[in-house]
Amino acid sequence: MKKTFVFKLLIDLVYYYFFAGIIGILVIFPFLYFFLGESKIELAGVETSLGSLTFTHWIIIILGLITYLLFFKGLYHLRTVARVLLSKNFFSLKTIQHLNTSGTYFLYSSILYFVVLVTSFIFKIFKGQISMSFNTTTTLPIFIAIIGLFFILQSKALQIAKVYKEDNALTI
Amino acid sequence: MAIIINLDVVLAKRKMRSKELAAMIGITRANLSILKSGKAKAIRFSTLEAICEALDCQPADILAYVSEK
Numbered sequence: 716m717k718k719t720f721v722f723k724l725l726i727d728l729v730y731y732y733f734f735a736g737i738i739g740i741l742v743i744f745p746f747l748y749f750f751l752g753e754s755k756i757e758l759a760g761v762e763t764s765l766g767s768l769t770f771t772h773w774i775i776i777i778l779g780l781i782t783y784l785l786f787f788k789g790l791y792h793l794r795t796v797a798r799v800l801l802s803k804n805f806f807s808l809k810t811i812q813h814l815n816t817s818g819t820y821f822l823y824s825s826i827l828y829f830v831v832l833v834t835s836f837i838f839k840i841f842k843g844q845i846s847m848s849f850n851t852t853t854t855l856p857i858f859i860a861i862i863g864l865f866f867i868l869q870s871k872a873l874q875i876a877k878v879y880k881e882d883n884a885l886t887i
Numbered sequence: 888m889a890i891i892i893n894l895d896v897v898l899a900k901r902k903m904r905s906k907e908l909a910a911m912i913g914i915t916r917a918n919l920s921i922l923k924s925g926k927a928k929a930i931r932f933s934t935l936e937a938i939c940e941a942l943d944c945q946p947a948d949i950l951a952y953v954s955e956k
Binding site for chain 1: 914918919921922926927928929930931934
């Protein structure tokens with residue numbers, strides 16, 4: 716099935732992209748912080764230098780990192796689902812469990828992402844910057860939450876379908 | 888399960904093998920084995936009809952109810 720193959724390929728691409736991001740965060744950020752403290756970065760929409768990060772900055776960084784890791788974990792489980800689907804085993808327990816777990820992680824990451832956005836928005840107001848924009852940044856956490864919930868519901872539907880399939884297999 | 892399948896008894900009376908019955912009614916030997924062993928969850932009327940026709944018997948000859956209480 717070509718669609719399953721493309722599905723797995725796209726998930727793998729996003730997975731490795733995010734994995735590269737983790738490596739970047741773990742390697743580049745400490746290097747910039749300890750050796751190039753005066754480097755300018757944009758955090759929560761406000762330009763600041765790494766050497767003068769406030770408590771709020773750190774809260775946003777840590778929450779952002781947790782959001783990133785939760786999303787990455789969701790991708791990991793989704794990758795397992797894609798691998799199982801590639802073997803045409805649609806109704807296996809592994810598919811159901813990993814789809815449910817992936818959806819849960821996506822949901823949590825979307826909630827935390829929303830918290831990060833709100834915190835950033837309030838921080839910008841306190842810095843004297845008020846800006847409203849119409850882009851995907853504000854709708855992205857909602858979309859990720861929709862995807863997460865859909866995966867959770869889909870896993871429940873697959874669980875019910877698995878029971879029907881087993882009953883059908885034992886109907887002579 | 889409370890429904891007992893007495894297919895072995897009827898097959899013995901008719902001196903027929905499971906393999907022959909499976910071929911006659913158009914199901915696999917594995918499925919017939921599932922039916923005989925009581926692991927089946929349900930039986931289609933079409934299958935029951937085919938079995939009764941092949942063995943020249945009534946459904947009551949093949950199926951029995953035993954209360955589990």
